[in-house]
Amino acid sequence: MQITAAGLSKRFHRDWIFRDLTHTFEPGTATAILGPNGSGKSTLLNTLSGQLLATEGTLTYTYQGQLVAVEEVPQLLAYCAPYLELIEELTLTELLQFHTRFKPLRAGLTNEGLIERMYLEKSRHKLVRDFSSGMKQRLKLGLALYAAAPLLLLDEPTTNLDRTGVEWYREHVRATALGRLVLISSNVAEEYDFCSTHLDVTSFGVKPTR
Known part of the structure; x- marks a missing residue:
């Protein structure tokens, strides 16, 4: 999956959250x-995913050499965030059975294996x-990391x-990142220290780390 942002900007009312991001997020990379806190990291992530509309600029999605319409992006997306809700009235087994009907797991992995x-x-x-709360977060991460x-x-x-x-997260995010486009919103170094590119929301200075 490739995402190309050109002049991307987002404003709420009169306040600009971020402005003029021009960058290509290449497949097989982690950014x-x-x-x-409060600088607009989550807003940028949600805009790049197509869940929020940009105020200015454009986003182009490409997968396997084909353009992808923004309404089709959720089919190709796995997302984990603390504010996302789980269906708490279900058991773990029931939730996996329901969830994987819409978001299948990676090839060769069963619900029991997850x-x-x-x-x-x-x-x-x-x-x-x-x-x-820790078990719920591990569940959210597992559903995202091991989605196809x-x-x-x-x-x-x-x-x-x-x-x-x-430590579980660090092990499994590395094990599942290969070949995907990975975007991580964070200000905790151990969450993203494997990322090859750092994108500072306050300046949009893109700094390769290696």
């Missing part, structure tokens, strides 16, 4: 979107509403995770 990778075997028949989607967007991915959970 960290950086900036202090449960094992998330270390949630003892909770497979537990209602999601009874999960701890060429575009992966992560917003503050280690929110609510303890040290063991952070």
Whole structure:
């Protein structure tokens, strides 16, 4: 998946959140979107995903050499953010059965296999509403990381995770990043230290890290 932004800008009322982003996000790369709290990282991520309309500028999506209409982007997108809700009235097994009808898992991975990778075997028949905040975040991450989607967007991915959970995230994001376009909104270095490009929302200075 490739995303090309040209003069991309977003304004709420009279306040500009970001302005004049011109950049091509190449397939097979990982980019960290950086900036202090309230700087517009999540807004930029949501605009790049097509969930928010830009005030100015254009976005072009390309997948396997073909242009992709913005309304088709959700089919190619996996997203994890603390503010996204889970269906808490379902058990873990029921939720996976429902979710994967619309967002299939990567080739060769079963729902049971995902449960094992998330270390949630003892909770497979537990209602999601009874999960701890850390378990819910690991579930959100597992659904995104292991979705068969060429575009992966992560917003503050280690929110609510303890040290063991952070190490789990670091292991599995690296294991699933190859060949995808990965965008991570963060101001915590251990969430994005594997990213090859850093994009500062406050200046849009694109700085390759290696």
